[in-house]
Amino acid sequence: MATNDAPDTPKPRYSIGDRATDGRYPVTVDGKLIGHIHRWHGDWHARVLGQTEETQHPDRDTAAAHLDTVTQSGAALPGTEQASDEAPAGIVPWLHPRMAPTRRNILSAGICLGRLDELAWRPKHGYPGSDNPFEMEDLICGWVGNRWWSHLRGRNGDPTPRPAWRHEGCTVPFEEQAARVAELVGKRPTRCPCEITHPTDREAVISLLDEADRARKAGDTEALRGHLTRLLGPCPAAPTRAAVMRDIVKPSQKG
Numbered sequence: 001m002a003t004n005d006a007p008d009t010p011k012p013r014y015s016i017g018d019r020a021t022d023g024r025y026p027v028t029v030d031g032k033l034i035g036h037i038h039r040w041h042g043d044w045h046a047r048v049l050g051q052t053e054e055t056q057h058p059d060r061d062t063a064a065a066h067l068d069t070v071t072q073s074g075a076a077l078p079g080t081e082q083a084s085d086e087a088p089a090g091i092v093p094w095l096h097p098r099m100a101p102t103r104r105n106i107l108s109a110g111i112c113l114g115r116l117d118e119l120a121w122r123p124k125h126g127y128p129g130s131d132n133p134f135e136m137e138d139l140i141c142g143w144v145g146n147r148w149w150s151h152l153r154g155r156n157g158d159p160t161p162r163p164a165w166r167h168e169g170c171t172v173p174f175e176e177q178a179a180r181v182a183e184l185v186g187k188r189p190t191r192c193p194c195e196i197t198h199p200t201d202r203e204a205v206i207s208l209l210d211e212a213d214r215a216r217k218a219g220d221t222e223a224l225r226g227h228l229t230r231l232l233g234p235c236p237a238a239p240t241r242a243a244v245m246r247d248i249v250k251p252s253q254k255g
Contacts, residue, residue: 014068016060023133023146027064035067040098040132091225094232096126101216101228103209107245109232112149114242117188117234119152119161120181127232140180141171190240198235205231205244 016037017026024036027046035048037060044063045054048070057063091101094113099105109127116123116136124135124144130153133146145167152161165174172180192198199205212227235241 012061012065012068014064016064019133019146025060027067029068029071034071037063037067041129042131091221092126092228092232094123094126095228096128096132099127099129101212101224103213104249106209106212106228106231107249110245111242111249112153113232114238114240114245115153115159117238117242118185120184121147121152138166138170139184140166140177143167143170188239189237192235192237192241194233194235196230196233198230198233198237198241200237200240200244202244202248205241205248 013029014034015028017028019025024038026033027035027037033049035046035051037044037046039045039060044057044060046057046063046066047054048067055063055066057066091097095101095105095109099109105127108130112127112130113123120139122137122139124137127149128134130150131148134149135144135146137144143166147167151163154160155162166172166177170177190200192200199208208227208231212224212231215221215224215227231241
């Protein structure tokens with residue numbers, strides 16, 4: 001007698017662990033670590049333990065299965081010299097190494113960093129884009145963890161962060177958080193008071209963006225680093241600089 005029962009789908013050998021603070025998920029087989037996977041701008045990337053190259057996949061299970069297949073084949077078995085899972089040093093610490101120092105990415109980073117300053121968050125690494133985990137410190141309670149810029153910037157013209165409360169388990173009661181942020185941030189100057197001048201007007205920002213673009217295309221890393229330090233480096237007037245950058249990218253505000 002015919003049956004429509006499909007055969008049981010074999011259970012995968014691999015297991016995917018919890019996400020670490022850097023956004024990576026460990027993949028194990030029989031309790032042995034074989035590599036890591038992580039999501040970046042909608043795609044999943046896999047890196048075999050001990051290797052530096054990454055492969056790109058449509059979903060997390062495909063990425064994890066790839067690690068299992070590669071290690072079973074012996075094509076790239078983990079070696080004694082383990083590659084670091086830390087991101088390589090970026091051009092400056094305020095732009096994630098995966099974010100090319102293009103005009104658009106610089107503007108997006110500057111807008112984000114200025115807003116984080118206003119909200120009393122301290123980034124722990126460079127700007128990674130709007131929909132990737134961004135490790136930062138809550139300056140009102142000391143919590144460190146991942147947030148997403150797409151949540152903190154608000155939506156549809158409303159700058160209220162989502163959620164309005166800081167994070168799960170914040171030790172400062174919700175009704176006191178706004179006052180604590182205001183106390184920490186204080187009244188910021190609208191002009192840069194730093195020894196290294198950071199631009200706070202449209203003309204100066206655009207001029208530096210042009211210089212950074214020329215340096216990037218010429219492969220002049222040192223000059224590019226200097227320009228990005230002025231465009232993205234910490235400054236008491238960072239919110240004003242961010243407002244200028246936001247005005248430059250209108251009406252297509254994204255990133």
